[in-house]
Amino acid sequence: MKLDQLKLNIDQIPFRKSLSFLPLINKLKEERGIDGSIDLHAKIILDLIEMHPVLVQPDFNIKDVDKYKDEIHVMMSYFFTPSQYNNDIGVVASPFDDQNFYFTPNYLGVYENEDIEIEMVEQKIQDSCYKTFTKLVYAYLMILPKFYDFHLDMDYLFMYRMTDKLNGLVKYYKLEFNKSCIEITHDGELPSVSKDDIHNMINDPLNMDFWLETLPLDNFTFCGLMSFRYIDVTQIEVISSLKSQLLEKASIINRSNFDALEQNIRSLLALPNLNLGVLAMGITQGNVENPSDFWHGFIDPAKYKCEAYRGTIYEDAALSGSVVLINDLSKKTDLKPVEQELLNQGIKNISIIPLHYDGELVGMMELGSTKAFDINFTKLRIIKDIIPVFSIAVQRTSEELKNRIEAIIKEECTAIHHSVEWRFQQAAGKLLAKKEVDELAQMEEIVFKEVHPLYGAIDVRHSSIIRNQTIQDDLVEQLELARNVLKQAFLDRKMPIYDQLIYKIDYFTEGIQKGLSSGDEMNVLNFIRYDVETLFPHFKENSTALTEAISEYDRNIDPELNIVYKRRKDFEDSLGMINDCVTSYLEKEEENAQKMFPHYFEKYRTDGVEHNIYIGQSISAQKTFDRIYLKNLRLWQLIVSAELARKTDALKSSLPIELETAGLILVHSQPLAIRFRQDEKKFDVDGAYNIRYEIIKKRIDKAVIKGTSERLTQPGMLAVIFSQESEMLEYQRYLEYLVAKGYFEDNIEHLVLEDLQGVYGLRALRVQIKHGIQPKEVLAVAKALKLND
Incomplete structure (x- = not known):
């Protein structure tokens, strides 16, 4: 009513x-x-x-x-x-x-x-x-x-x-x-x-x-x-409420809804210390798997993968199809790492309930308590009527997540570029016709032959070194904060164990300041988490001064990551701002470039942004290809690279950490073929000879000038790498024109590069970006050279 x-x-x-x-x-x-x-x-x-x-x-x-x-x-x-x-x-x-x-x-x-x-x-x-x-x-x-x-x-x-x-x-x-x-x-x-x-x-x-x-x-x-x-009538009402909750669309995937479910289970079983976990887990050919990435379990899936659950109480429940109840986990012998992790979290009493849908295992339900013998077989009988509804909820959620993931992949990762969409529609039409007579027919391979590649990159200089330095800075700050707490604890009560922990902190700090080695970060964080932070509750109970020191520590800790994450965040934010700037400008100009001639374009983020372009007759269904369009696109790429260098330089002063960028273009005169690989859902170069082009792309960012140790790529400069004399002459002409138009300083360097592993005979042109002048629009410059007539 x-x-x-x-x-x-x-x-x-x-x-x-x-x-x-x-x-x-x-x-x-x-x-x-x-x-x-x-x-x-x-x-x-x-x-x-x-x-x-x-x-x-x-x-x-x-x-x-x-x-x-x-x-x-x-x-x-x-x-x-x-x-x-x-x-x-x-x-x-x-x-x-x-x-x-x-x-x-x-x-x-x-x-x-x-x-x-x-x-x-x-x-x-x-x-x-x-x-x-x-x-x-x-x-x-x-x-x-x-x-x-x-x-x-x-x-x-x-x-x-x-x-x-x-x-x-x-x-x-x-x-x-x-x-x-x-x-x-x-x-x-x-x-x-x-x-x-x-x-x-x-x-x-x-x-x-x-x-x-x-x-x-x-x-x-x-x-x-x-x-x-x-x-x-608690049992009747709570079970009814649980069934209604579980039948809602976002019953277990939404965290707040899941917390409400957990509280209802606690009320139903009258166990305030109870914890609920639900996860998608199955057995395929004897192996534990997580088919849909749905996981509201007790253990962080990033810490333990599915293979870690082999030989555990989880696998016992999955293989037997029956509920596994451990009254006191601390008494169990031969604990596996996953089971030990449960104990580390304070869970002593646990029940693993397999969830089945249409006879197939779709997940697990965890009931855990910090008190041994809290959950017993009579408690499990109370919830037996809602287990099938949990199974339905897990199955529905798993399917929904799979559909979402597929939609995201299609939209964000494998969406077909509009320049080649016509070819996929053509192949799909042929496949439908084939399936009329052969249900096992497969889509024909999609290959674009005789296309000309263009590769470019805007790279953040010394990104690995800077990233390591920010990690060092954050770790040293967190160690210092922890040291302040322990120092106050030692002053309050001169216990040798506190002094020993301070010594360990000084040892870690000195080592990190000298340089960061593999495993240092994890060793330091584990030490702080298990040897230092576990003392904080005890400190708070015994000293106001310690409470203030711990509060200062907490204020500087990232609440989600539970670490000092300041300089690293500054670096990642700075890198993200640069990549966002490059990506947004590149997308806008690429949209205009398509008007010149249809071409395939893709970009991807690293510590910077790289892009690939393929242009040729096979990519266009309607227009006739001419080399003038290739020249036009090459000039366009030079202009865009210059503009990106200017934009990232102008952005530098507003970044949390000033990062510098360097531009790079690879020239490859010989046309090649690209093939759509169904297994990877992306295009890749086709043929053994063309693989050399991919090898060169992966190695040229480390190229140095012959006879020196100087890296080719330098902040505020654009390098154009080539191997053929004709390529050098073409780009020399473009660069001379762009120097006259104010894009570059009037100093074109001609350089020979040291041989790279498996790559020989590379040369380069390098120019300094000119700042402070607003040149004409990209297409307007192209018109001046009469490249898009």
Whole structure:
């Protein structure tokens, strides 16, 4: 029922009511045996009442309850046996009054406990109107069977949720009331109400104005008392809630939804220390695998891959198809690294529940507790009915993730470049035709022959050295912060172990400052995490000064990575800004370049941005190729490289860490073939001879000038590498023109390069980028050379 649909204009109940023990007395008398015998319990109550005639009054004053509390306690044993009185949550009240006059101890224990939050389920607005509505509903439930022979069966009207604020556990109670000790009378003529009228009332349950109009209550009187008992229905409600949650689309993939599931499981099993894990895991040819990358498990998947789960309790559950329950993991012998990691996280009691869908293993459910023997077989029986729903949720989530991943790959990684899309459409059309006669037909290979390659790169200089330096800086800062904490701890309490840890920090710091070796970073972080940070909770409990030092440490730690991540972040941000600048400009200009002649273009990020271009007749379905388009594109590449150098130089001063870039272009005169590789979903050069071109691309960034140790690529300069005299002459002409147009300084270097592994005879032209001049648009410059006529 939703209150926003409630129709009720009155705020006071229209009928009369009074507290009286007479209905109870009459009921006890009516229950006498046929032979005149009477139940001993009833006899005690009736004898007690005869000794206190005031209890027989038709309108007992509720203010006298305390005066006769002992007698009333005996009378109320009719509703609550001694066992029920000690165990139930119950209350007795005057009819339709807010004043309860008798309570069980558990009732008082709940309602007087400030750590328990009580709310009516689905009724957030519990105002006076709603209370009136409640009383009216109960009144009609008693009037209709007595006066109109119409029984309205309801399991319960109202549900209460009680939340323990200390541990978050939730319990649900339905409210049952006993109306057997209420007598209802009516003054005057009884209102005429047909069964159709009653049906209309039931069909409109929230329109209480209509109910009161159809069956007025003004002349009814309710005399007696009402007892209420709160019945625990936590299992029913939580299981129902869990099933509803699991059937939602984002039930387990969304972290907040998953946390709600975990809290519901805790309430269901009444285990505040319980942790829930769900992960997609299967067995293929005897090997554990994670088919969809869905993982909300206890153990970080980046730390332990699927092969680490072999021979563990996880594999036992997967292969047997049965639940594995370890009451105390610390007692298990021959712990595997994965199982030891569980113990390291404080999980002592764990159950691994295999999840199956259509007979196939689709995942695992983990239930873990920090207390041994917390989870037992009776707890597992409680959740057995929701295991199939968890299986459905994991299967659905896995499929959804696979579809998402495929969509992302298609969109971000293997989307077909629009210049060659026509060729894929052509091949797909042929494949559809073939499948009419041969279902096993496969798509034909897609090869573009006689295409001319262009390669260029904007590289960040000394990126590896700078990255290592930022790692060193962050590690030294984190060690210093940790040292400050331990130094304060040593001053507070001169324990030799603190001094030993300070010595270890100084040892690590000195080593890192000399240079970073393989494994140093992990060794330092493991030392801090397991030898130093584990002492912090103890420090906080014993010293305010230490608490301040630890707070200073925490303020400098990245909350997600749990390390000092300042200089590294500055470097990655700087690198990202450069790459974003290069990528956005390159994409914009490439869109214009397509207007010259259709060509295949691809870019990819490293410590900088590289790009490949292929142009030739086989790529164009409509236009006729001429070498003039190749020349046009080569000039375009030079101009764009110059502009990118200018933009990254202008960006340098605004970067968190100033990074310098160098430009590089590789000239390759001989046309080659590129083939789309279905397994890798990308184009690659085709043929053994053409592989040499790929080898040169991978090695030229390390090229040095012959007879020196000077790297060819230098900040603020553009290098053009070639091997043929004709290539040098063509690019010499382009560079001379661009010098005149203000792109480069008037100093074209002619250089011979040292031989690289497997690559010989390379030469280069190198020019200095000229800054501070705004040249004409790229295509305008091309027009000046009459290259795009």
